[in-house]
Amino acid sequence: MAARCSNGLLGLLNAGVLVLSIVVLGGGIWLSHRAATTDCERFLERPVIALGVLLLALSLAGLAGSLCRASCLLWLYLVALFLLIALLLVFTVFAFVVTNRGAGxxxxxxxxxxxxxxxxxxxxxxxxxxxxxxxxxxxxxxxxxxxxxxxxxxxxxxxxxxxxxxxxxxxxxxxxxxxxxxxxxxxxxxxxxxxxxxxxxxxxxxxxxxxxxxxxxxxxxxxxLANLRNDWKKIATVNIIFLIFLIIVYSVGCCAFRNNRQDNSHPAWK
Structure with missing residues (x-):
């Protein structure tokens, strides 16, 4: 029962991430196909598309690992998610440090x-x-x-x-x-x-x-720089919320992975 609960919850969370990834990826593709693309939009489109692809791959791996009980795929998903959490944490701290000065x-x-x-x-x-x-x-x-x-x-x-x-x-x-x-x-x-x-x-x-x-x-x-500082502070604040969400997903994923291993090691219990 606990295994089904954690796997189902992980699948539900990753379904939400899948929808988010499609929105982000669609936004990046829309930027890249605008008729009058400016330097600013060209600068934005690649990171947006890359983020959308990353979230899409993670969500699909999480869905497959949780719903199909694929422990190997779920392990790769957790490693990638851990690295993403670490990178976001480093970026958030860096953003607060470099925007600490300057107010006009x-x-x-x-x-x-x-x-x-x-x-x-x-x-x-x-x-x-x-x-x-x-x-x-x-x-x-x-x-x-x-x-x-x-x-x-x-x-x-x-x-x-x-x-x-x-x-x-x-x-x-x-x-x-x-x-x-x-x-x-x-x-x-x-x-x-x-x-x-x-x-x-x-x-x-x-x-x-x-x-x-x-x-x-x-x-x-x-x-x-003042405008950039304000934007980075907002992004850092949003990152904190996103980090909390990812940590919750990671914790649920760890539970699902442990339950998968227990089920696979005791096939007679299924």
């Missing part, structure tokens, strides 16, 4: 924060300082039309400064507040006279060209 600075009289690359962990800084990485990120920002959407607001300066801009909007779509530019519109700012190379480099990097703006500014890189 409040600007007086503004509804948004501004960000500096030096506020973040060295590992994250290296990711955006790498020219090849930044070229891809810059392409994503441009394809995402984040600043174009901001420029369509048509607000006055007083309305604009009270907005709670996202880190990317604050860092990439406008010059830093300390540059003292004159506001014309959300994405058009007039440089003050006498601006020279000794000022904040971002002040000189800013361009009213809507394809350039502050995409090559340090503030833009910091905004991307």
């Amino acid at each position: 600075s409040v600007v007086s009289g503004r509804g948004y924060k501004e960000y500096r690359v030096g506020e973040y962990s060295t590992w994250l800084q290296r990711r955006v300082e790498n020219s090849a990485n930044w070229a891809k990120i810059r392409s994503c920002l441009h394809d995402g039309k984040v600043c174009q959407k901001l420029g369509a607001w048509r607000e006055t300066l007083q309305q604009f400064v009270t907005n709670n801009l996202s880190p990317i909007q604050s860092g990439c779509c406008k010059p830093p507040t300390g540059c003292n530019f004159t506001y014309q519109s959300e994405t058009i700012w007039i440089k003050p006279p006498g601006l020279n190379s000794t000022d904040d480099p971002d002040c000189n990097t800013w361009s009213n060209d809507q394809n350039a703006l502050c995409y090559d500014c340090q503030s833009c890189k910091a905004g991307v």
